[in-house]
Amino acid sequence: MKCTLCPDVTFLLSPSSMSEKMNRLTTNVIETFRKTWSSAPDVISVAPGRVNLIGEHTDYTGGFVLPVAIDREIVFAAKKVPGNTITGFSIDFNEEASCQIGEYDPKHPCGWFRYVMGVLSELERINKTIEGFKFTVGGNVPIGSGLSSSAALEMAVNTAMECLLGFQLNDKEAALLCQRAENNFVGMNCGIMDQYISRMGKKDHAILIDCTDLSTKAIKINTPGYSWLVIDSMKRRGLVDSEYNKRRLECEEGVKCAQSVLPEREISGLRNITVDDLHTLGTSCDEHVFRRVKHVVTENDRVLKTVKALETGDIDAVGKNLYASHESLRNDFEVSCKELDMLVEILSEVDGVSGARLTGAGFGGCVIASLRNDSIDFAERAIAEKYHPQSLPAGESAKVWLINISDAARCL
Ligand code: GLA
Numbered sequence: 001m002k003c004t005l006c007p008d009v010t011f012l013l014s015p016s017s018m019s020e021k022m023n024r025l026t027t028n029v030i031e032t033f034r035k036t037w038s039s040a041p042d043v044i045s046v047a048p049g050r051v052n053l054i055g056e057h058t059d060y061t062g063g064f065v066l067p068v069a070i071d072r073e074i075v076f077a078a079k080k081v082p083g084n085t086i087t088g089f090s091i092d093f094n095e096e097a098s099c100q101i102g103e104y105d106p107k108h109p110c111g112w113f114r115y116v117m118g119v120l121s122e123l124e125r126i127n128k129t130i131e132g133f134k135f136t137v138g139g140n141v142p143i144g145s146g147l148s149s150s151a152a153l154e155m156a157v158n159t160a161m162e163c164l165l166g167f168q169l170n171d172k173e174a175a176l177l178c179q180r181a182e183n184n185f186v187g188m189n190c191g192i193m194d195q196y197i198s199r200m201g202k203k204d205h206a207i208l209i210d211c212t213d214l215s216t217k218a219i220k221i222n223t224p225g226y227s228w229l230v231i232d233s234m235k236r237r238g239l240v241d242s243e244y245n246k247r248r249l250e251c252e253e254g255v256k257c258a259q260s261v262l263p264e265r266e267i268s269g270l271r272n273i274t275v276d277d278l279h280t281l282g283t284s285c286d287e288h289v290f291r292r293v294k295h296v297v298t299e300n301d302r303v304l305k306t307v308k309a310l311e312t313g314d315i316d317a318v319g320k321n322l323y324a325s326h327e328s329l330r331n332d333f334e335v336s337c338k339e340l341d342m343l344v345e346i347l348s349e350v351d352g353v354s355g356a357r358l359t360g361a362g363f364g365g366c367v368i369a370s371l372r373n374d375s376i377d378f379a380e381r382a383i384a385e386k387y388h389p390q391s392l393p394a395g396e397s398a399k400v401w402l403i404n405i406s407d408a409a410r411c412l
Helices: 016-019 024-037 111-125 149-165 169-186 191-199 238-260 275-284 287-312 314-331 338-348 375-386
Strands: 042-054 067-080 085-090 095-100 133-139 205-210 216-219 226-232 354-359 366-372 399-402
Touching: 024 042, 024 067, 024 133, 042 149, 042 191, 067 149, 067 191, 085 111, 095 111, 111 133, 111 149, 111 169, 133 149, 133 169, 149 169, 149 191, 169 191, 191 205, 205 287, 216 287, 226 375, 238 275, 238 287, 275 287, 287 314, 314 338, 314 354, 314 366, 338 354, 338 375, 366 375, 375 399
Parallel strands: 085 133
Antiparallel strands: 042 067, 067 133, 067 205, 085 095, 205 216, 226 366, 226 399, 354 366
16 A cells, blocks of 8 residues: 555554664554554554643634644554444553444444544545544553643554555645544634644644644744743543533624624634733623633733743743733633642742643643743652642642643644
C-alpha cells in the first residue's frame, strides 16, 4: 500500500530504524498488536494530547487559544483484513470491541470504541471508503484529567486511516472532522482547539489559533531558564458535559445581548466584542450572562498579551496573565473547583513561580504553572506537603510533571 502521510511502513518496521523511533508506549502497542492478532500492523499512528497555556472557553465563540501538544500520546496500530469487520483491542481498558463497516452504534457499551466509530462514520460522510481492519490502541494521556485524551484518540484514528487507506486531509479538514465525530457521535459539544492542536502541534512552540478563521501561528517560547509544569489535581472532571454545554448556551445569550445593544456592529461571536465594549454591555445584559461574556472578552485579550510576552521573554507578564485567567475562570465563568483553586494558591506562594491557572474545561483536571527551573523542586515539595483535599484518599496528593512540548499527529 502506498501511504501519502507516512514514509514506507515496511521500511520503518525494520528493527534498526524501529529502535530509534519507538518509545516504550509505541513498542508496547506493537507487541500487544502482534500477540493479539498474530501478525504485524500495517500502520502505526501517534497523536498527542494537549495543554492549553491560555485562552479557555473561547474557542467555541470564535476566540483565541494558545495550546501546546505534549509528549503524552495515543498510539494506534492497524492492519487491513479481508471482509467488513472492524475489530480492536484497547490496552488501557483491556477490552476488545468490534462492528461492521457502516454500522456504527453511538451507544456501543465500550465508550472508547465510540470515538473510533465516530471518526469512521465522519470519514464515510465525506465519501471515504472504509475497509475491514484490526487494531490495537494504547496511550499515556491521563483519562478525565482535561488533557484531551479523546481528541488525541480521534486524531490517532483519523491519521491511521489516512495512512491505511491512502488519502490525506488538510489540517483544517482533519481537525473539523474529528471535532464533528465528537459533536455528532459522542455528543460532546466541544470547540475545535483540542483536535486542531493534536494535528498542528510543533515541538517547542505554542500554537496561536484564531478560532474564527482557523488560521494559526507557531509561537516560539522565548523564556530561557523557565519551564512549564502540569499538576494533575487527581480530581476527575465531573458534570463537565452538562456544565460545558450550559456555558456555550450562556455565551450565545451574550452574543444576542451584544447584538441588541450594539446594533450598528457586526457581531457573530464574542470575539467581536472588545474590552472597551464591556462597560456598555454591563449595564444592559443579564448579570449572569454578562460575567460569562466578561470572561471570554478579557481572556481573548490575555491570549494576545501572553503571545507578546512569550515572544519577548517577559515572564512576569506571562505569569500575570495566567493568574488573571484563573481568577476570571473561577469568578466570572465559574468552571473552577476547590482542588484547582487550592493548587493555584499553593503555587502562588512558591518563590520563582511566575503564574498558574487551571487548564482545559475545568471542574477538575489539571493546573499549569510557569516557573523558574530552580523552583521546580520547591513547587513539587509544596504541593506534596500542602495539597491534600478531602476529595482524595488520605495520604494521596497531586501528580506533577514537566511539560515537554511535542510534535503533531503522525504515522511512524
Ligand atoms: C474542552 C473543549 C475545548 C475547549 C476547552 C475549554 O477541552 O474540548 O474545545 O472549549 O474545553 O477551553
